[in-house]
Amino acid sequence: MQSLRRIYTLFRKDLLLEVRQQYSFYGILLYIGATIFVLYMAVEEPESKVWNGLFWVIQLFICINAVAKSFLQESRGRMLYFYSVASPGDFVLAKLLFNSLLMLVMGLLSLVLFTLFLGNPIEKTAAFIGLVVLGGWSLSLVFTFLAAIAAKAQQNAAIMAVLGFPIIIPQLLLLMRLSKAAIAPLLTIPTDTILLLVALDVLVIMLSVILFPFLWKD
Template identity: 55%
Template sequence: MKESVHQTFTLVRKDLLLELRQQYSFYGVLLYIVSTVFVINLMMGRPDDKLWNALFWVVQLFVAVNAIAKSFMQESRGRLLYFYSLVHPRVFIAAKLIYNVVLMLLMSVIALLCSIVFLGNPLTNAPYFLGIVLLGGVSLSLLFTVLAAIAAQANHNAALMAVMGFPLIMPVLMLLANISLSAFVTVYQPGLPKMFLLLGGMDVLVIALTMVLFPFLWKD
């Protein structure tokens, strides 16, 4: 168990070092966030609350696709075979999940700051919305990591990830959008705890299924 934890964080450190050396990918996603939000500002000015919320989660969706997809796309078949000979598949996918969660949390905070700067701050409860953004970043990163892993086994077919991801990501986005609407009003909504439990349960389910299915997927 101790060795598996050490191997997991070693792989996470490896991905972080690669990110620091290949900074063009990080800055590419950062440029995408800033330019997208700035273009929205030029076209619409400062939208109303519901539209602001919807646009923010659309930006989050495409940020997740651009940031998470490369985690497996940059791994060659030979490198994957090398890792397969060194560590257990669950250790490898756990490292990818942790790294992508950290990356997506950072990108989510940057996207929120850019949205507030360029599109205004209609939030009544900013700490609550920040918590939803972080929770949503975790959910999106977990789901797209699994999809990227499946696409990587299909000759790095990014189109496959998009096709599979659309029906899976829509319920998550709708749930996040509904929960986050409470940050724009001062009225308490009694159904929020159930929504949080549902979102947390979906994250746990994704992690559990990934740990069970990925070893069989990686053997192929």
């Protein structure tokens, strides 16, 4: 109970920071808008296979940009303060929660922009929205943990991409397979693949809670 309250407080702190320092939030929005506009200029109305591929690659880059700063923005002094008031598990869970929410908003927003600019090949709309939510969640979880590693290594977002791309490929493969089924009218969406993705997400959360204590002590 106590730990739930602490997670909520830390989560609210991140949310408040985001609302007050709006430049980073609008920065990501602008990033989404600009990227999709460039795509619109470059490919106009792509066929559904290309649309699907582009959509998930853009999700990946949005995720790296949105999540990268989550640990880099915490200064050394502030980390010391968190160290004294919260446990590492609470801290990382709050970060995971906040980044999931952020990625959820960004994912849905980019879906809207994609359908506006690049056409709408989706046959099963509700299923595809569900996939965007699940995919955004998976991506944000993995990259939140990698952001913690990159921040500790005192590196920029570039190392995060190097560390993250090989790890995220399996999940992206599964997601693209699922969304291909959501775009094609005749294919059914395989339930076991969805369950596999959810299981991977749970695995990432557990690993983060177990491994983060080793990262944040200096």
